[in-house]
Amino acid sequence: METTELMVEGDVNFSEERRKWDQQIIDPRTRQILDDDARYFLHQSMSSPCLEVLDSCKGSGIKTLSGNYLLDFHGNNVHQLGYGNDDVVSQIIEQMQLLPFSPRRYTNQPAVELAKKLAEMLPGDVNRSLFAPGGTSVIGMALKLARVVTKKHKIVSLWDSFHGASLDAISAGGELVFKKYMGPIMPGVICIPPPTTYWGIFGDTEADQLNYADYLEYVIEKEGDIGAFLAETVRNTDVQIPTRAYWKRVREICTKHKVLLILDEIPIALGRTGKMFAFENYEIEPDILCLGKGLGGGIIPFAAMVTRDRFNVADDISLGHYTHEKSPLGSVAALATINYIEKENLLQKVVDDGLWMKEELNKLKEQFQIIGDVRGLGLLWGIELVKDRKTKKKAKKKAEQIMYECMHHGLSFKVSQGNVLQLSPALTINREDLQRAISILAAALAKYS
Ligand SMILES: Cc1ncc(COP(=O)(O)O)c(C=O)c1O
Secondary structure, three states: OOHHHHOOOOOOOOOHHHHHHHHOOOOHHHHHHHHHHHHHOOOOOOOOOOOOOEEEEEEOEEEEOOOOEEEEOOHHHOOOOOEOOHHHHHHHHHHHHHOOOOOOOOOOHHHHHHHHHHHHHOOOOEEEEEEEOOHHHHHHHHHHHHHHHHOOOEEEEEOOOOOOOOHHHHHHOOOHHHHOOOOOOOOOEEEEOOOOOOOOOOOOOOOOHHHHHHHHHHHHHHHOOEEEEEEEOOEOOOOEOOOHHHHHHHHHHHHHOOOEEEEEOOOOOOOOOOOOOHHHHOOOOOOEEEEOHHHHOOOOOOEEEEEEHHHOOOOOOOOOOOOOOOOHHHHHHHHHHHHHHHHOOHHHHHHHHHHHHHHHHHHHHHHOOOEEEEEEEOOEEEEEEEOOOOOOOEOHHHHHHHHHHHHHOOEEOEEEOOOEEEEOOOOOOOHHHHHHHHHHHHHHHHHHO
């Protein structure tokens, strides 16, 4: 199989370009650690064997063991505040010295304070939290809660979606690279096409977006016993920004058919789209909201499910039961993160940066034919590379070459769907570094266009 065929989500770690990248690593300590990593870890797609060895990270960037500094426009979406935010670090250290862990059946002040804060921030009766050590676990809890509340096990989700790598989460997701060899997976998941504005199967104009919503209703009516619709409000990986009309219609459909709307905002809440929560861009309310990644301040693995008061109906079973459930460290990290976003007026900065990015990236689109589409919101941007603007055929090889070229010059990002350069920098990044990233990208586009 051609390696480009395997480029369905991230870049692959055994392509020709990866081999070339690996061969130019000559620093002996780096070489040794990379070889040991490849020797002692199980190999898996998009992970080991690894790209490079990191030594440190701070703010918007990462530094390799051999001293190269890269602006990190990927960061696995934990880096809303950049790396090692001083407020977050100092509050975690203080908490570590006081109450580093809270055994189950006991509660603690930071956990309660965070649950209260989330209830204050979220609309209506979306007031009840359950915490967990990671996003995947939260998705599992949300699926379980939806079954308890609706007494139905079937859900609808979107093709190409990712909601975590566990068996339940891959069953709920729509990506082959995670489902391959895994059957039988959890039954009752029906995937439908995601609303896209570039190559959508039901059309790609703004008006066509309603076709995708209408198809959800079609499936709900035909299938008859759907309990929930699970989707990312804004799709992080290949950056799909649905229209307001789409989400308004989906919300109406879910309410009408008593289908719970589960919004997965694990990578994109906490300011990435210019709003604290992405659904605020659409004036809709989720029934269950999933948060994670940057919730732990980029330091502590931590995630939360928040739902309506009236869904507090499962006290005779365990929905989560995770060892690190009411983590005092995760809770102070989350509180420090939210407080920092509010105190520094980060949301306005992200909106301003978003407008600037839109202008700069559209200038690149005018300059380079290889760019078929530029789309984004706040500090989440996708650049879709195509062989031909008419056929929209994916330029996968070029996308990979451009990614490695950028890494050589100090800019790290990931490629999604094989041809979408996904740019998500720290929200705290300064304009100078944003400009530097655009210049590195422009030079790489010029070299490989
Ligand atoms: C949209 C989405 N949902 C869920 C997850 C799973 O989160 P975690 O890896 O923290 O378990 C991810 C992780 O990339 C994600 O992007």
